[in-house]
Amino acid sequence: MLSLHISDETSLLKEVVLGTAQNNGPTPTAEEAYDPKSLEHILAGTYPVEEDMVREMDAFAAVFEKYHVKVYRPELIENYNQIFSRDIGFVIEDTFIKANILPDRERELDAIQYVIDLMNPAKVVRPPENVHIEGGDVMLWNDHIFIGTYKGSDYKNYITARTNMDGVQYIRDLFPSKIVKEFDLVKSKIEARDNALHLDCCFQPVGKDKGIIYKSGFREESDYMYLVNLFGMENLFHITRDEMYDMNSNVFSIAPDVVVSERNFTRLNTWLRSQGFTVEEIPYAEIAKQEGLLRCSTLPLLRMPQ
Incomplete structure (x- = not known):
């Protein structure tokens, strides 16, 4: 039986699901775009091609191999995007929560059923239909569970609004001993530089007490200040609007002192090294064109408890 344990974002990783770019299918039409950044590249003729994305994901897989992480890959669905397994x-702790994702992406869950079958069935749950929640909006940080959401009355009009307040309440009910803190995120259907698709598009912890943050990704300054007060201003690396667009906060931690990052994130990677991190730089700029990066591509199953 597969042991599950995730209590934070940075403890030593032992097992993970990594998405795949193989058999990715043709470039979507503008009408099929799920987010404004993909739409931008579809319209510009710069949407990434499968060969380049497979090469980038192979580089990610090689880093996992280097650190002796057991990697599961989805079963292939013909002509289908299966890169972002985080969705x-x-x-959370020892429980696997199936996300209520966009209906036409349901097949992605079926593609990792062979992994789910290894889990204790009593520890696999599926929220009710009214609950919308995706993994990119959920972050564990010791006694906290951070959840990105959108509180606007026009929630249903935004395909970029992926987690609702019913999702927040569902997690509260499931983990009553945790501090569940929701963050109201800025959303846009047309401008990727003003769209925090998930919480990990504008914030992510690294190490034991540090984080990467984009202040303008939060609709309420009080939400931003909550993280400032929790982590300390001196421990937060503030990214710019363009760095948020490039997905600088969507790196991935393999250990408290090891971060996988995109090789073009010069300012961030320099800061990480100055803080004592080992930075494993890989190419991932083509996949970033779909408004997702390294954290989005992974579904961690087991990190060693601290």
Whole structure:
């Protein structure tokens, strides 16, 4: 049986699901775009091609191999995008939660059913239909669970609004001993530089007490200040609007002192090294054109408890 344990974002990683770019299918039409950044590249003729994305994901897989992480890959669905495994489910403590994702992405869950079958069935849950929640909006930080949401009355009009307040309440009910803190995120259907698709598009912890943050990704300054007060201003690396657009906050931690980052994130990677991190730089700029990056591509199953 597969042991599950995730209590934070940075403890030593032992097992993970990594998405795949193989058999990715043709470039979507503008009408099929799920987010404004993909739409931008579809219209510009710069949407990434499968060969380049496979090469980038192979580089990510090689880093996992280097650190002896057991990697599961989805079963292939013909002509289908299966890169962003973070969307389809997530682990909190020892429980696997299936995400209620956009209906036409349901097949992505089926593609990792062979992994779910290894889990204790009593520890696999599926929220009710009214609950919208995706893994990119859920972050564990010791006694906290951070959740990105959108509180606007026009929630249903935004395909970029992925987690609702019913999702926040569902997690509160499931983990009553945790401090569940929701963050109201800025959303846009047309401008990727003003769209925090998920919480990990504008914030992510690294190490034991540090984080990467984009202040303008939060609709309420009080939400931003909550993280400033929790982590300390001196421990937060503030990214710019363009760096948020490039997905600088969507790196991935393999250990408290090891971060996988995009090789073009010069300012961030320099800061990480100055803080004592080992930075594993890989190419991921083509995949970034779909408004997702390294954290989005992973579904961690087991990190060693601290």
